[in-house]
Amino acid sequence: MSLAEEPVISIAGLWMNYSDRMVLRGIDLAVYPGQIIGYIGPNGAGKSTTVKIMLGLVEGYTGTVSIFGRDIADGDAAYKKRIGYVPEVAEMYDSLTAREYLTFIGELYGMKRAEADAKAEKLMGLLNLERAYDMRIASFSKGMKQKVLLISSMLHDPDILFLDEPLSGLDANSVMIVKEIFASLAARGKTIFYSSHIMDVVEKISSRIILIDGGDIVADGSFAELKEQSKEGSLEGIFNELTGFDKYRDIAGEFVAVIGEGARHE
Ligand SMILES: Nc1ncnc2c1ncn2[C@@H]1O[C@H](COP(=O)(O)OP(=O)(O)OP(=O)(O)O)[C@@H](O)[C@H]1O
Secondary structure (H helix, E strand, O other): OOHHHOOOEEEEEEEEEEOOEEEEEEEEEEEOOOOEEEEEOOOOOOHHHHHHHHOOOOOOOEEEEEEOOEEHHHOOHHHHHHEEEEOOOOOOOOOOEHHHHHHHHHHHOOOOHHHHHHHHHHHHHHOOOHHHOOOEHHHOOHHHHHHHHHHHHHOOOOOEEEEEOOOOOOOHHHHHHHHHHHHHHHHOOOEEEEEOOOHHHHHHHOOEEEEEEOOEEEEEEOHHHHHHOOOOOOHHHHHHHHOOOOOHHHHHHHHHHHHHOOOOOO
16 A cells, blocks of 8 residues: 555544533544545534544544544644644634734744745735735634635645635635635645535535534545435435435424514504
8 A cells, every 4th residue: 555545534433522412423534635525514513523633622532533644642743733724713813913923823833934924925915915914813804814714724834724614704706716725735635624514615625525413424425426325416405315304494484483473563
């Protein structure tokens, strides 16, 4: 087996509970270089928990999690310099300018300040934010903040990118750029592992889709493979089918009925 065939992420028998609630029930997973993984599942399924365990942010799990061939529980955090992360909700030190924030993050990843600064300035320019580079992040729109977060996760050229709802707040033009960036990075052997609830995006950009429900993986394959095993034609339909959900019309109908209850406006 060549090196390229070694998994970059390898998870075996991963169980995790928060007090009395079992969230992950024996996840087994091997992710290979160049894959774009769409990690999907219902709200509360345990997607963020899985990612936070891989990032070393959540402890108390059982099972083995190896990144770049090393068990992350062995105490060597060196792997963190080779990963990037865009969380669902980010603490961004709003009072800093984008320049201050990005050079600070670059330095945390071991870059020289001048190198991080020059690279961040170029990347900001490419995402149409050149004039915002010296502005405080507090004044940024949601999409501008998201672009800064994306840049901060990639500045140090990581080998694995973990992203939670990476396209959140981006306009249609920026979405196209970021999708293309992911595809190019994957073609260079980088691994992208992201969660999203936007099924048509997941359908289009993932080389592999992993669906978790009830603490376990219930589907794993390319969109074409998942479609073959299903009578549904879209990922949204496959998601509903595999998570046993067919009541959306009833629920919406009842919801609207409750809104209308007793509301008689003269
Ligand atoms: N720190 C915590 N303490 C207690 N319970 C937690 C904690 N973090 C997550 N949970 C619980 O674990 C379960 C899984 O949460 P997680 O955030 O991993 O889900 P998710 O799949 O990312 O959901 P979403 O799609 O809504 O972002 C939920 O029931 C949540 O309430």
